[in-house]
Amino acid sequence: FPGLADVSISQDIPVEGEITVPVGSSSPDEDYSTLDEPVKDTIMRDLKAVGKKFVHVMYPRKSSALLRDWDLWGPLVLCVALALMLQGGSADSKDDGGPQFAEVFVIIWFGAIVITLNSKLLGGTISFFQSLCVLGYCVMPLTVAMLVCRLVLLADVGTISFIIRLIVVGAMFAWSTLASTAFLADSQPPNRKVLVMYPIFLFYFVISWMILTFTPQ
Amino acid sequence: IACLVMYLFAEFDDAANLLAANPDATTISIDEPVEIPKNQHSRLQEPGREEDDELLGTDDSDKTELLAGQKKSAPFWTFDYYQTFFDVDTYQVLDRIKGSVFPVPGKNFVRLYIRSNPDLYGPFWICATLVFTIAVSGNLSNFFIHLGKPTYHYVPEFRKVSIAATTIYAYAWLVPLALWGFLMWRNSKVMNIVSYSFLEIVCVYGYSLFIYIPTAILWIIPQQVVRWVLVAFSLCLSGSVLVMTFWPAVRDDNRRIAVATVATILLLHALLAVGCLAYFFDAPELDIPAPIIPAHNGTTVVTKSH
Numbered sequence: 001f002p003g004l005a006d007v008s009i010s011q012d013i014p015v016e017g018e019i020t021v022p023v024g025s026s027s028p029d030e031d032y033s034t035l036d037e038p039v040k041d042t043i044m045r046d047l048k049a050v051g052k053k054f055v056h057v058m059y060p061r062k063s064s065a066l067l068r069d070w071d072l073w074g075p076l077v078l079c080v081a082l083a084l085m086l087q088g089g090s091a092d093s094k095d096d097g098g099p100q101f102a103e104v105f106v107i108i109w110f111g112a113i114v115i116t117l118n119s120k121l122l123g124g125t126i127s128f129f130q131s132l133c134v135l136g137y138c139v140m141p142l143t144v145a146m147l148v149c150r151l152v153l154l155a156d157v158g159t160i161s162f163i164i165r166l167i168v169v170g171a172m173f174a175w176s177t178l179a180s181t182a183f184l185a186d187s188q189p190p191n192r193k194v195l196v197m198y199p200i201f202l203f204y205f206v207i208s209w210m211i212l213t214f215t216p217q
Numbered sequence: 218i219a220c221l222v223m224y225l226f227a228e229f230d231d232a233a234n235l236l237a238a239n240p241d242a243t244t245i246s247i248d249e250p251v252e253i254p255k256n257q258h259s260r261l262q263e264p265g266r267e268e269d270d271e272l273l274g275t276d277d278s279d280k281t282e283l284l285a286g287q288k289k290s291a292p293f294w295t296f297d298y299y300q301t302f303f304d305v306d307t308y309q310v311l312d313r314i315k316g317s318v319f320p321v322p323g324k325n326f327v328r329l330y331i332r333s334n335p336d337l338y339g340p341f342w343i344c345a346t347l348v349f350t351i352a353v354s355g356n357l358s359n360f361f362i363h364l365g366k367p368t369y370h371y372v373p374e375f376r377k378v379s380i381a382a383t384t385i386y387a388y389a390w391l392v393p394l395a396l397w398g399f400l401m402w403r404n405s406k407v408m409n410i411v412s413y414s415f416l417e418i419v420c421v422y423g424y425s426l427f428i429y430i431p432t433a434i435l436w437i438i439p440q441q442v443v444r445w446v447l448v449a450f451s452l453c454l455s456g457s458v459l460v461m462t463f464w465p466a467v468r469d470d471n472r473r474i475a476v477a478t479v480a481t482i483l484l485l486h487a488l489l490a491v492g493c494l495a496y497f498f499d500a501p502e503l504d505i506p507a508p509i510i511p512a513h514n515g516t517t518v519v520t521k522s523h
Binding site for chain 2: 210
């Protein structure tokens, strides 16, 4: 092949790499398969991860645990708990009552998705599921508020209970918003921070309103 | 001037032919406003129409108009295409809101604030805020009106949120669609100097709804007079923004059609406000007269309060 005589690799392109094929290692220390571990270990590992994230939301600091190791178990549990607790409200007719289970679900998940899309469209660098994870976990203070409200309503339904509920829900709303701000603010372009934070504020405000207006039968 | 108009028609023909021959070429969307170069534009004007300059905002720089034309070149199925509609900073959104609330007489909202950079952030989130504001304010207002009545039991009325959402989003997206279609149809018959893209119309409508947010909060006050004054006031403000935006687009048309178009725009806007007031906010009724209490000297006492 005469044409190939002058084919040569240029001097400044280094050729490097490995030509040894690693034989499958059989030493037990490098075995990362989790198929053989007891089921309890598997469940406890996930539960511990979820619990660790709850703690991070309670004391919001800049931590990468929520962002890096995102999971959606926590948000699901919180959403279901909140939706269940919002049931049993008073309803003279079907049209006047509080939100149904499906409505709470839709508001929380659809709201979180829309907010995530909004922040990504505005140029945020956070990934889709990380943002969903943060928004879902930061519903936790409001779930606690719902629990407190239901307990207060068991005791009394008058004005004093309303004032207590107002203060508790207000405080938890502020906590939720601040917690999610602490986690999400850094990934947004600096001149659009308010544009990203306002929908989050609206989201938690709507959830707080649903909690505050819950009246038992 | 006639030669100039013929020259412009010829240019449009060329562009159409190019598009037909090579449909896959990356082209600027034909929804873009007609980018008449500045020097030709000023020659197009008749001497008496200085107001066009102000309304069309000729203090724009040429560079802004040229650069804006090159923006939306990503295909519509990519994420980047939609990112171009969110290319606004905080101060720009706040400026646009301010421009919709304080209409400057003679200034066109689209040319002054949007400047070929329509965004979807404003319309979408203003509508969302308005939906929840109306639902929450209506609920609060009904609560205060009926407070104290022995038979009243508070209900959250959550179903009304979905009704509010459907109404407001339908208004903010379908009316601009209809208006855009109508303006395009008229454009094919009468050569208008000013034409808007669909997104710019959506933008104007979205931002013009902002005034209803504080209005809805103030509607909690249970006085009919106050509420109707608020309706009139907010209608004036946002209606004037809409009129000043769309009048230049229909002015060159048949007089009756132009007036009818602007009247319809205002009518729909008013209908939205009045409809929301009527449906979400119960009328602050007068209390039924208390049972007649016979006083010791035989006169009857009737109490009435509102």
